[in-house]
Amino acid sequence: MFNFDEEHYLQLGRDAYALREKVENLADELTKKGFENLFFIASGGSLALTDTFEYIWRTKSKIPVYSEMAAEAVLKENKQLNERSLVILQSKSGDTKETVAAAKYLKEKGITTIGIVRIADSPLDQIVDYSIVEKVENFAGGDPENMVLYFLLFRMLYNNGEFPNYKKFADELENLPKALVSVRQQADKKAEEFAAKYKDEQYQLWIGSGSLWGKTYSYSMCVLEEMQWIKTKSIKAPEYFHGTLEIVEDDTCVVLLRGEDETRVICDRVENFTKQHSSKFTVFDTKDYVTEGISDEFRVIIGQLIMTGVLDRISVYLEKMRNHSLDIRRYYRVLEY
Amino acid sequence: MFNFDEEHYLQLGRDAYALREKVENLADELTKKGFENLFFIASGGSLALTDTFEYIWRTKSKIPVYSEMAAEAVLKENKQLNERSLVILQSKSGDTKETVAAAKYLKEKGITTIGIVRIADSPLDQIVDYSIVEKVENFAGGDPENMVLYFLLFRMLYNNGEFPNYKKFADELENLPKALVSVRQQADKKAEEFAAKYKDEQYQLWIGSGSLWGKTYSYSMCVLEEMQWIKTKSIKAPEYFHGTLEIVEDDTCVVLLRGEDETRVICDRVENFTKQHSSKFTVFDTKDYVTEGISDEFRVIIGQLIMTGVLDRISVYLEKMRNHSLDIRRYYRVLEY
Incomplete structure (x- = not known):
């Protein structure tokens, strides 16, 4: 890769x-x-x-x-x-x-x-x-x-x-790094296409829920904003319906991160709504990626890492296509403030 | 008014x-x-x-x-x-x-x-x-x-x-509505100037902390996004320094809502940094507004309402100057989704 x-x-x-x-x-x-x-x-x-x-x-x-x-x-x-x-x-x-x-x-x-x-x-x-x-x-x-x-x-x-089931879970974690390499391979093409299509968007709306909210928030802030200087809004899926959805137009770049926890049905609602109103809408769904050696009962627990695998692939393509290193900062640890 | x-x-x-x-x-x-x-x-x-x-x-x-x-x-x-x-x-x-x-x-x-x-x-x-x-x-x-x-x-x-001190507090609350009318009067001119200056900004970054975070989040989402269709990012003041600050440039519209609780010093840091890097930076500070009949010891408790008074004045001027009613929605309670 x-x-x-x-x-x-x-x-x-x-x-x-x-x-x-x-x-x-x-x-x-x-x-x-x-x-x-x-x-x-x-x-x-x-x-x-x-x-x-x-x-x-x-x-x-x-x-x-x-x-x-x-x-x-x-x-x-x-x-x-x-x-x-x-x-x-x-x-x-x-x-x-x-x-x-x-x-x-x-x-x-x-x-x-x-x-x-x-x-x-x-x-x-x-x-x-x-x-x-x-x-x-x-x-x-x-x-x-x-x-x-x-x-x-x-x-x-x-x-x-x-x-x-802790022992079973902890034993299976030995398989996790290999599974997460595989996730990156499975996600690579879609990530490259996403980066190519949206690299010039100066504002992106990222939506996530439940156990993937932290990832949604941090990818928007720590990668897109901090490392790529792209403006973002991240919003929790249930909250999207109480205000933020009003800014969505056909050319608004919207991304939904869908996981496999209890809140998945809220993401379905986000998808149903957004696909009708934006032609720049992308869903990344942990369910699309196989993690060999990890039992289904533990998928929610490792969901954040599955999504990290997917998003890491986007980052490297954004870096390349935008000719903008992930390592440069204007301010953080550069200036005193 | x-x-x-x-x-x-x-x-x-x-x-x-x-x-x-x-x-x-x-x-x-x-x-x-x-x-x-x-x-x-x-x-x-x-x-x-x-x-x-x-x-x-x-x-x-x-x-x-x-x-x-x-x-x-x-x-x-x-x-x-x-x-x-x-x-x-x-x-x-x-x-x-x-x-x-x-x-x-x-x-x-x-x-x-x-x-x-x-x-x-x-x-x-x-x-x-x-x-x-x-x-x-x-x-x-x-x-x-x-x-x-x-x-x-x-x-x-x-x-x-x-x-x-509950009894004293509850007694003083009888003075609150009048004090909040006064806050609106005190804030009116600054609010009108803010609206005039930034009404055409299509993206605004709003920062708040502690007891004013909820207000920061909801004003961005429920007024600017929902009622005015302006894109925003709202971010907690301590978190601003861990990513979002990198998108700030001279022409980035940034607003800080500063209150009087323990986290005020973090807002000072936000101000010191941001005023050096954006020429479109505004601070609204509850401390600038007198609330007669409410003791100082209760100011933090009513801080959200002081700020609401200030922001409500911005809303009515945005509505007028942008010729965009606060009541119209594209989707919410208009479509089924």
Whole structure:
């Protein structure tokens, strides 16, 4: 495939899977210690990545889960965030300043923190109570972070009697990197065609729901806006019908990300409406992609990664066809502000 | 003021205030009955309106609060939503189909529901356990709903020992409608100038944080998109720095809604950055508007209504200058979909 190092990707998958025992032991320790609620605290794409976990956790667990933007978490009091909370913080670089500040704030309050980072000895790695360091370099995607969160969160659900099939799931995750290479192969042609057709659209409306909302939000913001400087609106599928749909005209570029969770029927409604009113409408549906070695019962859980595979292929073609590197920024980490 | 019926607005305020005793009695009954957590379930603008209450509740109460889009709530299981929950549903028309379906779903599950509607005997009014009907017609804004929620939620906080100054607050609310007329007068000139300057912008980026996020989101979606067919992106101030800022150029129309809560310093950062990179940048700040008869300690609580006053003035000028009625829709309640 164009601009995809399969062997490198598979190696990252093996490295992430190799963390299984370590992460499961941590999950067991945390379960034993006990916690009253679970928080995800991060910024931007790292917070959006956890949205799918929050969605699924809520459908399975009696333990409340919340998420907070790091910059807000340190400023305001949240009465649910206390010394009986368990907080997961994530930052690839390990030095995202809002997230590092949040980790310090939590430490001072005596709240248990887990960090997921890619750089050992980075500020976040040093501050948190428990750190999981991935061996990942030169890879923009969040696939390894998802793997770590599967082991951590679903093991805790299992310990809590809320996900009995954990062992089967975790065993099957060994097949996931290969399945996700295959997803990229299956999606490649459609992604290339999408990029060719819409590369010059200066505004794109992206719609998603349920467990794919975080992905919809972050692809719009962190790839199209941040890396390609294309204006976007991302909107939750149910909300689309309460305002945003009015801007749709025949030449409005609209994309729907459809998954396989409970909210799929809302996406059907989005499709039925939008295909009648825009001739620039595209649906990407996780159901179109086979993931060998992963049982159907786990498809929703890995849905975000299936969609990531599809969207990653769009990104590389946009980069090439627009002659706009995914790595250049005007402001972020370029200017001080 | 142009296109503002002051006497009618004040009458609506008196009507809403007149509900105080009834709503407080309901709050007391609900407190006595007890509840494990609080849910807001609605769609679009009606859900966005409750966002500020969720924000403030979280900073004050030990009782967890959640919000759900009505269309998703009926499809997926949320383990926190159970017969010990208290659910507030809101729909001005009382017949928003997703919200009515959610009320039915909750009733079947034996979960306590409160409805806030404007039309007596509407479907939502009929289904819920407790209904609060406002005498409001021909008024698009959500000001009366806010008044009802103040009496309901802050009385429950008071009952719970979490808002000791309730009586002072509720007494002062009698002054609120007049103060909000004054806010509109104070904001009128700036609003007219804003509308004149930016009426032809086909894309606008709106930024808000904390207790004003819901307002930022709903003004973009329910007024600019739905009523004026202007494309927008709304983004939370902390998130702006993790992607969206990269699309800002000198001619990008950007608006910041700044409030007086804990997250105000994040807005300062947004302002410092954006004013250097866009020459079409506007800040609307609740602090610029005096609200006589309301103590400083309650300013954050009424912040959403101060901003509503400002934005309502923009709306009427956009309607006039763009010759585009706020009442016309292409699709919503026009087509079946």
